[in-house]
Amino acid sequence: MTRNWYPIIDYEKCTGCLTCLNFCTHQVYEVGPNGKPVVARPENCVELCCGCQKICPSNAITYHGEHS
Ligand code: SF4
Ligand code: SF4
Numbered sequence: 001m002t003r004n005w006y007p008i009i010d011y012e013k014c015t016g017c018l019t020c021l022n023f024c025t026h027q028v029y030e031v032g033p034n035g036k037p038v039v040a041r042p043e044n045c046v047e048l049c050c051g052c053q054k055i056c057p058s059n060a061i062t063y064h065g066e067h068s
Pocket of ligand 1: 009013014015016017018019020021036037055056057058059060061
């Protein structure tokens with residue numbers, strides 16, 4: 001929907017559990033080469049949705065646009 005809001009994964013915290021990928025219904029994430037999710041389609045992310053951040057067990061997700 002907008003490129004002004006999309007998730008950013010902290011790979012130091014991310015364990016690759018893929019909870020975020022399985023949760024999001026907008027195909028924002030894909031599995032990357034290292035088995036961890038990558039933000040493949042940031043334009044699909046719904047502005048101000050924080051769904052994946054809330055369910056990430058490692059607190060690894062923040063959002064571009066959060067502070068603007
Ligand atoms: S839910 Fe969190 S820890 Fe799990 S894959 Fe996504 S970002 Fe990584
Ligand atoms: S914030 Fe919402 S729409 Fe965006 S990736 Fe996470 S669950 Fe999907």
